[in-house]
Amino acid sequence: MSIETFYEVMRRQGISRRSFMKFCSLTAASLGLGPAFAPRIAHAMETKPRTPVIWLHGLECTCCSESFIRSAHPLAKDVVLSMLSLDYDDTLMAAAGFQAEAIIEDIKKKYKGNYILAVEGNPPLNEDGMFCIHGGRPFVEILRETAADAKAIISWGACASWGCVQAAKPNPTRATPVHKVITDKPIIKVPGCPPIAEVMTGVVTYMLTFDRIPELDRQGRPKMFYGQRIHDKCYRRPHFDGGQFVEHWDDEGARRGYCLYKMGCKGPTTYNACSTTRWNGGVSFPIQSGHGCIGCSEEGFWDKGGFYNRVTDIKAFGVESNADRLGGGVAAVAGAAVAAHAAVSALSRARSNNDKNPGGN
């Protein structure tokens, strides 16, 4: 079997040359590359052999897949799946059983060191990984084997990137993010619960087009999508700066679309592209729908207490409190201690004065 290029695959799928060029321009624009890059993307797609992608599912809820297949980027719905050369994805593929599992072995042999491993979900490590079984074996084993010959790994979503709800305290299955299990491969984290569809396709397109991983920040996330906070591009930001807040869910501020900061919006602490690219083809995003951001692309968002508190909980020493209650409490204790100490000081001073000058002063 000769290896097809992306362009050939797309043409075979009935995509016109014109639509293909439009896709290239839009991809260049969505990657922030400028019009000069559209021909380069086209050229790469016409000449480069497809890079196969193996998409594994560990402990997860499949919301990443659900998001991904809804990529409303022009052509994405019909094309990106083919373009991706998604050779293995047990949720989406027609094959099942031994035939399906044989594909992994095939790709590992044929494309050794040249395929991309996309991981949705994470491996649980407790009980030798028995909490997640893939084809009769612990998922963590499949993950290690498949990662061994991969060129790079994409960690889809909060599960693969950070652990997510299955890793919430006390994490009984010891669900562990991918980068703590696989340490010898470049890993691109695409966090979010789920990540934005266009961000997912954007990351994959970038990697296939330029044959390298996108520039990452220190936490391993692509800078182009995770370089800014929701807050930095939020359309309600003027209300924040003006001090106009929703105080209750049913108040006038909520009706007028004021800032959701006081309702616990995590926009100021969350790095993601929601306020820029939005969701469902740019229709909306949580804040636009009147609900604060819950910070689903940030590490540990599931263990930070209420989604509706601005100053969040601190759970050290088993005490559930927040910085204001804790700090204010300590300050009150310090104040009371100072007052008590002052009183005792005054007494002891009065007594020593009496000792020095009995009967006077």
Place this chain on the structure above:
Amino acid sequence: MAVQVEVSGAAQTAAGRTVFVYEAPVRLWHWINALAISVLAVTGYLIASPLPSQPGEASDNFLMGYIRFAHFAAAYVFAIGFVARAYWALVGNHHARELFVPRLADREWWAGMRQELLWYAFIARQPRKYQGHNPLANLMMFLMVTLGSVFMIVTGFALYGEGGQAGHWANVLFTTWVLPLFGQSQDVHTWHHLGAWMMVVFVIVHVYAAIREDIMSRQTMIGAIINGERTFRS
């Protein structure tokens, strides 16, 4: 540079003596710092727990903007003041160094610490007299002012750099490594908030201790940080 060992009963701390302790830059820094911390504490609290919602058009209001501006401006004063104070520790007199280098290896210093604790527990009848800080005060200053300021400056500028975004000096110098160190932005916010309360506790104890020592230790405290001279009374 020889560090003078000050023990109680030394000639310099005899009743009626006056020694020059705090040079002008130290005193100036103290009061600027006090003002900056006051502004930072109040505006910082209002950033985490904003005032009631403002009426009218968003374009007619900029309350959060002004509060944040005051916080950031005071933060620059606080940080630059701290750097200047650290510089003065190098070129100023030996009292100016106390905040930065507590004499942790000095047995006499630890003996003084014990004495101070006894004095504060109402067990010792008389405190020792020091030209500069007593060891207990020195240790508290080092932990809460010196290390506390560094902590607040580092976490504060890390949060400030988030707004500045990639390429902003604070983002490059602080945000890029402080956020992963603490976990994520929200954790840094929480720690910065706790640090602020630590500063409030420090101020409460500091003001009390200064007034108390001024009255009960027979030496000027409040006057010393105003005119620089410490007078010992009988």
